[in-house]
Amino acid sequence: MAGIQEIYELVEKGKAKKVAAAVQEALDAGCDPAAILNEGMISAMDEVGARFKNGEIFVPEMLVAAKAMKNGVAVLKPHLATGAAGAAGKVIIGTVAGDLHDIGKNLVAMMLESSGFEVIDLGVDVSKEKFLETYEANPDTKIICCSALLTTTMPALKQTVALLNASAGRENIKIMVGGAPISAAFAEEIGADAYTEDAATCAQKAKELVA
């Protein structure tokens, strides 16, 4: 019988094809869906994130783990209380205007989802107005993540954060920024709440910010 520990191991090892069956088996055996999610999958992704941050595993291993979790959540979702899969809160994410590089942004989105956040992914080349408009349409948003990979799009990141900082309800959200040329000093200078240097740290920091 597949138990929570087996699901944990399957997610950690990125066995995407086997996770769905294991989750179904655990459900059939009467395991608590919330425990499968939290102790089986989210805990496994926390471990994956920590190992990635330590340089023990790399992007491919993290991707297959996130894919495994996604497959497991698909089976689990109908059995969870509404909203449980995104219980950590809502996050809006995108690369800023003019920036079309989405690899890092996608990794961050996956790690946030895997940490229990509901992610609204606006994609790439997102105008500052679109970030604000999405926040206004989703006032329960907890975090807005914006990234810029290029020195040429750092001004767009600054403008986006400035617009969000001037918005009503600013006190209810945290703004996180990232991308290769970005630093903690730049984040502070433009008025963001946090900068993290990789996807795993971002997910960890996001959990701290909403705790």
Added chain:
Amino acid sequence: MLTAKQNMIECMKGGNPDRFVNQYEAIQLLFHPFMFANPLLQPGMEDVKNAWGVTNTFPKGVPGSFPVHTPDKIVVQDIENWKDYVHAPSLDFSQEMWDQCKAMYDAVDGEKAFKAAFVAPGLFEQTHHLCEMVNALTYYIEYEDEMHELIKYLTEWELKLAEGICSNLHPDMLFHHDDWGGHDSTFMSVNMFNEFLLEPYKEIYGYYKSHGVDYVVHHSDSYAATLVPSMIEMGIDVYQGCMETNHVPELIKKYGGKISFMGSIENAAVDFEGWTDENCEKVVRRVCEESGSKYFIPCIAQGGPGSVYPGVYLSLSNAIDKLNREKFGTENPESARLPLQIMF
């Protein structure tokens, strides 16, 4: 005074360079006929399909072109049947086309600069151009056999290109592009890298070196310090694009004599809105001081002579010339090199 090329040779062999090598001054990047059949995009050109079927775009204000991977534009729609989607473009060019390229090689003063065949993208890049990045990285774990087969197919194509280049153009240097990491980490583990890419690259670079090419410069503007032993085994002489995150002075200490490092000047440190000559000079002085003139070439990290913001590359070159004048008494370096090639 040594010519720029002689000076770079002295730098690479740890001999007696008489000044810092100044970025790409000793490397003349040259084209081959496939690049005319499959042209590099210029800034402002968007959504252009290349000879492999990959759609590329090059918006203004970014360092280079990159592939577009909306679902409809991903070439490999099914990795288990990649052969149905990946069709290598022809490399059969007329002698007239080869001759036109050869004329460009012949026009370069081989005493002052290497005649460097430019080849891009590399094997890893081509896999993610064809499959999309997240898909490709996932396939390296989930579809190992298919990825080995795909890389073998790409390698055979590169070897055929190498045959044409070596037999028709006779370069003495290869400048080969393949980004293997991001700013702080490689994309994959050393084991995975070696499993998929080491032998194919040994074959490709081995071919060039056994057919007249003296030096292989490999570009990866990234962290890749952990891959340096593999680079040496592949036959790479110069790792171009090495970012500061590689801790270049330590690499020089550890691997100098087996490989040289060209870079350390990250675009983020010098190439931004409001850039200044003063900042360029400050960064040049720092990296040169840290790494010295042997086994190290101070250079902007990006893959080719140029910068995102016009003027930055030239400013860096001017700063290196200034430092060479102060430190080595080098006057009139222009007389020992070709006019600087600034491509973008």
